[in-house]
Amino acid sequence: xxxxxxxxxxxxxxxxxxxxxxxxxxxxxxxxxxxxxxxxxxxxxxxxxxxxxxxxxxxxxxxxxxxxxxxxxxxxxxxxxxxxxxxxxxxxxxxxxxxxxxxxxxxxxxxxxxxxxxxxxxxxxxxxxxxxxxxxxxxxxxxxxxxxxxxxxxxxxxxxxxxxxxxxxxxxxxxxxxxxxxxxxxxxxxxxxxxxxxxxxxxxxxxxxxxxxxxxxxxxxxxxxxxxxxxxxxxxxxxxxxxxxxxxxxxxxxxxxxxxxxxxxxxxxxxxxxxxxxxxxxxxxxxxxxxxxxxxxxxxxxxxxxxxxxxxxxxxxxxxxxxxxxxxxxxxxxxxxxxxxxxxxxxxxxxxxxxxxxxxxxxxxxxxxxxxxxxxxxxxxxxxxxxxxxxxxxxxxxxxxx
Amino acid sequence: xxxxxxxxxxxxxxxxxxxxxxxxxxxxxxxxxxxxxxxxxxxxxxxxxxxxxxxxxxxxxxxxxxxxxxxxxxxxxxxxxxxxxxxxxxxxxxxxxxxxxxxxxxxxxxxxxxxxxxxxxxxxxxxxxxxxxxxxxxxxxxxxxxxxxxxxxxxxxxxxxxxxxxxxxxxxxxxxxxxxxxxxxxxxxxxxxxxxxxxxxxxxxxxxxxxxxxxxxxxxxxxxxxxxxxxxxxxxxxxxxxxxxxxxxxxxxxxxxxxxxxxxxxxxxxxxxxxxxxxxxxxxxxxx
Numbered sequence: 250x251x252x253x254x255x256x257x258x259x260x261x262x263x264x265x266x267x268x269x270x271x272x273x274x275x276x277x278x279x280x281x282x283x284x285x286x287x288x289x290x291x292x293x294x295x296x297x298x299x300x301x302x303x304x305x306x307x308x309x310x311x312x313x314x315x316x317x318x319x320x321x322x323x324x325x326x327x328x329x330x331x332x333x334x335x336x337x338x339x340x341x342x343x344x345x346x347x348x349x350x351x352x353x354x355x356x357x358x359x360x361x362x363x364x365x366x367x368x369x370x371x372x373x374x375x376x377x378x379x380x381x382x383x384x385x386x387x388x389x390x391x392x393x394x395x396x397x398x399x400x401x402x403x404x405x406x407x408x409x410x411x412x413x414x415x416x417x418x419x420x421x422x423x424x425x426x427x428x429x430x431x432x433x434x435x436x437x438x439x440x441x442x443x444x445x446x447x448x449x450x451x452x453x454x455x456x457x458x459x460x461x462x463x464x465x466x467x468x469x470x471x472x473x474x475x476x477x478x479x480x481x482x483x484x485x486x487x488x489x490x491x492x493x494x495x496x497x498x499x500x501x502x503x504x505x506x507x508x509x510x511x512x513x514x515x516x517x518x519x520x521x522x523x524x525x526x527x528x529x530x531x532x533x534x535x536x537x538x539x540x541x542x543x544x545x546x547x548x549x550x551x552x553x554x555x556x557x558x559x560x561x562x563x564x565x566x567x568x569x570x571x572x573x574x575x576x577x578x579x580x581x582x583x584x585x586x587x588x589x590x591x592x593x594x595x596x597x598x599x600x601x602x603x604x605x606x607x608x609x610x611x612x613x614x615x616x617x618x619x620x621x622x623x624x625x626x627x628x629x630x631x632x633x634x635x636x637x638x639x640x641x642x643x644x645x646x647x648x649x650x651x
Numbered sequence: 652x653x654x655x656x657x658x659x660x661x662x663x664x665x666x667x668x669x670x671x672x673x674x675x676x677x678x679x680x681x682x683x684x685x686x687x688x689x690x691x692x693x694x695x696x697x698x699x700x701x702x703x704x705x706x707x708x709x710x711x712x713x714x715x716x717x718x719x720x721x722x723x724x725x726x727x728x729x730x731x732x733x734x735x736x737x738x739x740x741x742x743x744x745x746x747x748x749x750x751x752x753x754x755x756x757x758x759x760x761x762x763x764x765x766x767x768x769x770x771x772x773x774x775x776x777x778x779x780x781x782x783x784x785x786x787x788x789x790x791x792x793x794x795x796x797x798x799x800x801x802x803x804x805x806x807x808x809x810x811x812x813x814x815x816x817x818x819x820x821x822x823x824x825x826x827x828x829x830x831x832x833x834x835x836x837x838x839x840x841x842x843x844x845x846x847x848x849x850x851x852x853x854x855x856x857x858x859x860x861x862x863x864x865x866x867x868x869x870x871x872x873x874x875x876x877x878x879x880x881x882x883x884x885x886x887x888x889x890x891x892x893x894x895x896x897x898x899x900x901x902x903x904x905x906x907x908x909x910x911x912x913x914x915x916x917x918x919x920x921x922x923x924x925x926x927x928x929x930x931x932x933x934x935x936x937x938x939x
Binding site: 377398407456457481483526532552553612635 | 810
């Protein structure tokens with residue numbers, strides 16, 4: 250789970266990490282007032298709050314915002330007002346938002362901190378070693394390099410230190426950072442800063458903590474100029490206060506509904522809506538469909554613990570996607586009991602009246618029972634023997650429909 | 652022969668009284684799996700499903716001579732249950748539970764470094780040696796005893812592969828699901844090692860997941876093996892560019908990007924036969 254920059258900075262502050270003073274604003278007038286509060290003379294930085302990176306070099310879809318991005322230095326209070334006015338209720342498109350962009354519903358007004366050096370600092374969990382990695386990287390002036398892009402294009406520019414389960418930074422690791430970045434800085438200052446980051450990282454079950462960038466002032470003080478925290482969804486039960494920070498407005502409606510049921514939902518193009526109960530099966534079904542000349546509009550992974558209500562919900566959800574012209578339910582045993590799935594299909598078919606072809610394939614636990622239930626229902630549902638057969642049936646049914 | 656689980660395995664069930672556990676354990680018992688006891692702290696009953704019930708893994712091991720445990724304990728309590736099984740020095744622990752916090756798995760993984768316990772999972776369908784025993788939630792009516800060893804990072808895709816290769820006359824020595832989570836107890840390497848020295852296994856099928864570092868480790872290991880059994884790797888193509896997959900960001904940052912194409916090339920260079928669909932997998936098996 251992601252949160253907004255201003256929310257992350259509030260948490261940073263609680264852990265004693267230096268952040269510029271700032272306030273969130275929902276209207277241009279609020280923005281101007283906020284600016285007056287955070288700094289008497291400015292300058293200020295107006296920052297669009299969306300849960301995606303590369304805001305600085307992003308572009309707004311509405312022309313009134315001009316060609317500038319989602320992070321703007323403002324020298325006067327009027328500039329703060331104008332910049333907030335241009336950003337609010339506008340869609341910001343960055344290389345992480347997709348073509349449609351994200352709606353800016355609030356801006357963050359911050360005092361501007363003059364720094365002499367900036368660099369990227371991050372903490373992330375490495376899966377293979379099950380350890381925390383500390384990441385240090387230079388920041389380019391363009392600022393559109395997120396760490397993923399950097400890791401793909403020039404991994405050698407990122408310093409990675411394996412911290413294991415270390416909760417405090419070691420002296421030799423500090424030396425390593427200082428020499429890698431070639432910076433002049435009090436080691437004790439850097440040590441305190443990093444230890445506070447680590448404390449936050451562990452306290453909140455974060456899987457990724459990024460400061461892009463940190464800034465060092467002439468006097469040697471370290472500031473977190475940006476803040477990003479990704480929380481482990483599975484550990485949110487330990488942090489109910491964090492769950493409350495989730496901002497639904499950023500997420501596409503269907504994805505949001507899916508997430509509420511614990512499903513994974515992904516839209517591709519137009520064609521089949523595929524309901525499966527596993528990642529690998531999803532991939533295999535999509536690839537096999539492609540080989541047979543069938544496109545996929547979306548897939549929905551039910552994951553484990555499937556019941557009647559969830560299967561109904563998933564079909565209903567898929568049917569709200571106008572780009573779906575047929576539904577393939579491909580379920581392979583395990584935790585999902587096939588008879589419950591069959592029940593779910595009948596419930597929803599009765600409720601909504603299916604207007605597009607639906608083919609179901611079951612395998613595994615209680616398969617025969619499920620097949621019986623569907624056959625006896627008398628509804629126009631086809632039952633397939635295997636994945637290939639199911640796709641074949643749908644291809645024919647869709648062709649007839651058109 | 653087989654790997655990890657057979658008729659002789661003496662198995663405990665941690666979290667046996669849950670609905671999912673009860674359902675799957677009854678099926679496993681019917682299959683002939685040698686489940687010897689349940690572990691459920693804070694329960695007054697002394698037996699469940701006809702099995703003796705103990706308060707701790709240690710006690711259950713002492714009383715029954717168990718060497719393995721399957722864990723169904725809910726995610727919030729899974730860490731202590733897993734650590735208890737490791738500390739009791741069981742040889743094999745299979746964790747079915749999904750949704751275990753990353754931080755908990757980090758601690759567990761570090762605990763495993765000083766232990767000889769083999770931990771499979773979490774979020775795994777488990778392990779099955781057809782006609783002998785299984786620890787997991789497999790649809791048990793699809794497996795046939797045979798000489799193909801399967802090790803997989805994808806639960807449901809494994810079922811599909813089993814169904815398809817059985818149609819053309821093959822069967823499985825053992826099927827091992829490594830689990831779908833990002834941090835897993837055991838990776839491909841240890842299982843390939845076991846299949847490679849298992850008498851019954853004639854060929855190995857490796858089923859990859861999305862993201863690629865566990866497969867890369869497997870490639871390194873397989874390349875260095877002097878006597879190796881034929882191994883076919885099934886690597887499906889990525890539906891969307893991996894760089895767009897936010898869930899993969901930590902892996903890409905720490906280890907770089909490994910696309911399906913990279914994985915295929917590297918596994919091939921290591922000496923495996925690489926396919927990208929199940930039909931091709933079947934043809935390759937028939938050629939062996």
